[in-house]
Structures are given as structure tokens and as C-alpha cells.
Amino acid sequence: MAEVLTLASNLQEKDIGVPANIQAEAALLGALLIDNRLAEDVQVKLRAEHFFDPTHGLIYQTIMRQIDRNQHVTPVILQPLLEKDPGLQAKGGIKYVVELAQHHAALLGVRDFAAQIYDLALLRELISVGREMVDNAMDTQGIIDPLSQIEEAEASLYRVAESGVTEGGVKSFAQAANIAVKAAEMALYSGANLSGITTGLDTVNAKIGGLHRSDLLILAGRPGMGKTAFATNVAFNAAQRYMYDIRNGLKPEESAGAPVAFFSLEMSADQLATRLLAEQSQLSSEDLRMGKIRKEEFRNLARAATELEELPLYIDDTPGLTIASLRTRARRLKRRHNIGLLVVDYLQLLHGSGKANDNRVNEISEISRGLKTLAKELDIPVLALSQLSRAVEQREDKRPQLSDLRESGSIEQDADIVLFVYREEYYLQSREPKRAAEKSDSPIDARVDEEHRIWQQSMEQVYNMAELIVAKQRHGATGKVRLRFESRITRFSDPVDDNYMPSEERV
Known part of the structure; x- marks a missing residue:
């Protein structure tokens, strides 16, 4: 947003050598x-x-x-x-x-x-x-x-x-309409229902149209659901698409990707890089970390690292950042590298200004407002991960709801899009019934085996599958998107079924 400069009072006409005409x-x-x-x-x-x-x-x-x-x-x-x-x-x-x-x-x-x-x-x-x-x-x-x-x-x-940027502030309807038409034109010619930055997942792009400028997106889920994996996948896909588009002669503003800033408050930069390289090399990050790989697999890893040397993905793993510090660092990255997407993992690890009178709810409110303001100020999408309350675990249906967002309703209020990652496989796996110790004709053992067979059938239906629940979207419908999740390499991808269409649920 354009900001009027106010010259400081210590610059007076009598100053010698002050730039003026x-x-x-x-x-x-x-x-x-x-x-x-x-x-x-x-x-x-x-x-x-x-x-x-x-x-x-x-x-x-x-x-x-x-x-x-x-x-x-x-x-x-x-x-x-x-x-x-x-x-x-x-x-x-x-x-x-x-x-x-x-x-x-x-x-x-x-x-x-x-x-x-x-x-x-x-x-x-x-x-x-x-x-x-x-x-x-x-x-x-x-x-x-x-x-x-x-x-x-x-x-x-x-x-x-x-201060010289004039895209913000008051716009005529003609100016606003021109921007809207350009976004629609991008979606039309992208061939993938894409009007913002790509997530790298066609089903997700079809549902939300990509990641839009000035939007705050909240990605939430219980531990083990894969929210960090989803965020890293999106960050990598956007940065990789930008790198390929620039290599192919496209202008930066024509690319469906963008340089990405990833603020990792939980994982170190090398851990995050290891996860991304393992994913691209089709290796288990756990095996990689423990050295359980063959020489051929290591050569694949080295080849992937070489190919991605120019990847415009910038990782800041400084712990205990305040929202003010994050905004300062984000501005610097915008100025130096023209980032087009910012990812924060995760929101509850940020600190406020200390003016919230030790009230954590007020502090989280300050942080969520700060992230939304940053998205508008830099004119880029901000994807912030968030925890969910334990209330999810007390329900029969473990699918998260907006009311499960932890510590503050302002997160829901400030967000333009709220996404939940949910994997039925995670919960079903923990409820595996016992099997009969030996083959027998007793009714009890038969019932036990039947229960296990039904459980096994349910596991086969949800194996390596995940749901991305669009719980709030200012730009369109809510609903669910089915995704494939390979837990071994922490990778999300589109489902194999080409006839699948995301469900719609109007609000």
C-alpha cells in the first residue's frame, strides 16, 4: 500500500548538502x-x-x-x-x-x-x-x-x-475489474482452473483456484495428519514451477509458481531440506537420516540435490520469532528475492509483542492479525499452519471442525481460507482388533476373525489416502478434496482416479 513519506523534523532548510531542487x-x-x-x-x-x-x-x-x-x-x-x-x-x-x-x-x-x-x-x-x-x-x-x-x-x-508503490489504496472500479479479468484469464489459459499460485495438486487447484495474493490460508490438523508434509509439498511445488517457467523463458509475472519463504519454527533448515530431497528421490527420510540407503539411492539423492540447487526456496529456521521479527524478515526477503508465497510452520510457535497482558488468546489474535496484514502488505499469499485442540479426539468422528482451531476464534475470522488435513488411516490403524490365536471352529474365534477381516477391508479403502477439508473459503464453496499420501516419503499427490471430482458444499 502506498505510504506518504513524512520528512523528519531534523531535516531543516539550513541543512547543508541535503538533496533538494x-x-x-x-x-x-x-x-x-x-x-x-x-x-x-x-x-x-x-x-x-x-x-x-x-x-x-x-x-x-x-x-x-x-x-x-x-x-x-x-x-x-x-x-x-x-x-x-x-x-x-x-x-x-x-x-x-x-x-x-x-x-x-x-x-x-x-x-x-x-x-x-x-x-x-x-x-x-x-x-x-x-x-x-x-x-x-x-x-x-x-x-x-x-x-x-x-x-x-x-x-x-x-x-x-x-513508499512509491501505488497498487494499494483506493482503486477505481475499472482498475479493480482489470485485475479480476486478468486473474480469470490466467485461470482460463492455465488449463488447470488456476488463478493464483499453484499448489502442485490439480484437485486442490480445482477447488480453491490456487493460492491467491493477499490471502491468509490456515492449514490445521492434529499431530500425525501430515500438515507439515502438505505445506512443504506446496512450497516445493510452487518454487519448482517458478524455476521451470523462468528457464523456459516466461516472465516472472506470467509464472504460476513463485519464490517461496519458509519460516520453520519447529524443524531445522537441514531437516526440512532432507525431507524435500528424500521426497524427490523417492526415499524414506527416516532411512536417509539413519543411513539405511544403498549407494545407488545415495546417487539419486545427490542428483536431486544438484537439480534443485537453483530452487527459489528460502528457509528461515530461527526459533522463537516474534510476529514483528517475522514481518521484518519477510519484508527483507520480498525486497531481495521477490518472494511470492510465505509459509509459517507453525502459528502457535510465534510470539506476540508482549502487550497482550500475558493472555495467550489475545496473543494468538495479534499474531493472526499480523499475518493477515503481512499478506496484504506484501501482496502475497501467506500459508500458516495451526494446531487443533484435543476436542477432536473426544468425538467419534475425528474430522476437524472450525471450532477445533486452538486458542483463538480470531484465526478463523482473519483467515480467507481454512484447510484441515485428515487421514482416516491414522485413526483406523490404532483400532486394529485382535485376531484369534489359532484356527478354531468356535463362534467366538469366528467372530474375532470376522471383525479383523472387516477392519482389514476398511484399511484397504483408506490406505495411503487423505482428505483436505476446505472448511472456509471466501472465494467459493467449501467441501472435501481426496488426496493420496505416501507416508514413507511424506508426499501428497492427486488420487489415481481421473474421474474423481471434488465434492461441493455451499455455505
Whole structure:
């Protein structure tokens, strides 16, 4: 979202060597007074705060205000509005405004003048940030917290870097409709019902249309369901698709993939990399970790590692991150690597600002709001994993519900899409009935064997199968998507049945 720069008070006119061009400011104002229509070329980006001379900023602000009211602006119109300003009086009063309107040559370069005024304002803001950094670092009277100062400095620099971005803020319906049509066009020509970043799973893409910009997606499940595996699969698929598309000559904005930032608060970066490499090599990550592989399998692993050296997947395994620290690091990755997807594993391991009065529910609410704000700020999808409460285990039907989201209803409220991973195989496996010790004709043993046979048939139906439950979706229908899950290599894939269509359940 565009953000107006506010020049710090420690930048004064008397400063020597401060970047500024008073002549360009005067020329721009003169051009606007001669031809009010030129305001359309400059007012989207340029603000009164960008002018170094405060009087010029006041004149510019007054001109724009009158133009917004559909009034024709001339020096005569401005006279009663500006005559009491002491800064203008020091320059000669309204006579100075009249002189500005006499420089017709400025009409030819109004856009260049506006661009230079804005760029110089950015430089002055950088100076302001730098001075504030020095002042804070030199001040040792209060609490000494250099890491917090670094985070604040990075946030300030990011605001300066992003201040010229104008995609946010107010959009006309024509602009919004154009974006919507482009998304629909992408879905049409992708051939896979895809209007966002691919998950790498056709059935999931068909259900939710991919991962959409500025969306917060919550992926939840009980331990053992495979939510981390699903997140790593999606992250890998998106990054791999982007890498292949760029190699094939597509522009970054045309790719259905994206560079991915993965914040792993539970697993280390090497553990995550081991899991991904094992998956691509069709190896068990457990066997790989324990060295139970053959030389040929190791060569496959090394080959996969070589092929994926350029994979745009960035892993941050810093433990105990605060939501403020995560946002700072995400901004940095966006600036350096233009990430298009952010994954957080998992939400409950983040910390709030400490202002929630030791109330965990309020802290989780702050974190979920922070993640949604980050998704909108960076204009990328954020996929955050979440725990479920133990209430699931108390029910006969173990399929999770929205009410099972742990610790805060704000997670459900802030999320655009809520997904649950559920594997019936996990629960059914733990309920295996006993078998008869020996073959016998007794009715009791026969009943025991029958119960085990029925259980075995049920296991065959759900073996290596999983459900992705779309419990909430702002963009469409809820429902379920069947997936194949190979637990040995922790890999999700589309089911073999090509005739399968995801079920729909309107809300």
C-alpha cells in the first residue's frame, strides 16, 4: 500500500548538502497553475510532504485541494487561501505565486520534475532514517536492545522502499475489474482452473483456484495428519514451477509458481531440506537420516540435490520469532528475492509483542492479525499452519471442525481460507482388533476373525489416502478434496482416479 513519506523534523532548510531542487519545485507549481490538467500526471505519487520547501508544499496541497473540488486554479483563486501564510509572505506574498505561473517552459517537463522531487524526498527520508539509527544506537540511557533497533530500522527502510508503490489504496472500479479479468484469464489459459499460485495438486487447484495474493490460508490438523508434509509439498511445488517457467523463458509475472519463504519454527533448515530431497528421490527420510540407503539411492539423492540447487526456496529456521521479527524478515526477503508465497510452520510457535497482558488468546489474535496484514502488505499469499485442540479426539468422528482451531476464534475470522488435513488411516490403524490365536471352529474365534477381516477391508479403502477439508473459503464453496499420501516419503499427490471430482458444499 502506498505510504506518504513524512520528512523528519531534523531535516531543516539550513541543512547543508541535503538533496533538494527548489527550482524544480517552483517549475512544477508554475506548470500546474498554467494547466490544471497536469495534476493528473503527478498527484497519484507526489504529496505535499515531498517538497523540501514547506511553502511550496503548502501551495501544492492547496492547488490539489481546489482541483479535487473541480475548481479552476489560478493565482487569483489562491490569494485568499494563502495570503496569511508567513512562509509565503516572506517570499513576497501572492506576487511570488504570480511569478511561478509565468514560466511556460516548465510545461514540457512536468513529469520529470515530479519524479525528481519525489526521488530527492526519498533520499532525504533515508538520511532521516540513518540519523535516527545513529541517535538510537548512541543512546545508552534506557534499555539497550540492539536487535529491536535493527528490526525497527529494517521496517523503516522497507517503508521508504515501498513508499512509491501505488497498487494499494483506493482503486477505481475499472482498475479493480482489470485485475479480476486478468486473474480469470490466467485461470482460463492455465488449463488447470488456476488463478493464483499453484499448489502442485490439480484437485486442490480445482477447488480453491490456487493460492491467491493477499490471502491468509490456515492449514490445521492434529499431530500425525501430515500438515507439515502438505505445506512443504506446496512450497516445493510452487518454487519448482517458478524455476521451470523462468528457464523456459516466461516472465516472472506470467509464472504460476513463485519464490517461496519458509519460516520453520519447529524443524531445522537441514531437516526440512532432507525431507524435500528424500521426497524427490523417492526415499524414506527416516532411512536417509539413519543411513539405511544403498549407494545407488545415495546417487539419486545427490542428483536431486544438484537439480534443485537453483530452487527459489528460502528457509528461515530461527526459533522463537516474534510476529514483528517475522514481518521484518519477510519484508527483507520480498525486497531481495521477490518472494511470492510465505509459509509459517507453525502459528502457535510465534510470539506476540508482549502487550497482550500475558493472555495467550489475545496473543494468538495479534499474531493472526499480523499475518493477515503481512499478506496484504506484501501482496502475497501467506500459508500458516495451526494446531487443533484435543476436542477432536473426544468425538467419534475425528474430522476437524472450525471450532477445533486452538486458542483463538480470531484465526478463523482473519483467515480467507481454512484447510484441515485428515487421514482416516491414522485413526483406523490404532483400532486394529485382535485376531484369534489359532484356527478354531468356535463362534467366538469366528467372530474375532470376522471383525479383523472387516477392519482389514476398511484399511484397504483408506490406505495411503487423505482428505483436505476446505472448511472456509471466501472465494467459493467449501467441501472435501481426496488426496493420496505416501507416508514413507511424506508426499501428497492427486488420487489415481481421473474421474474423481471434488465434492461441493455451499455455505
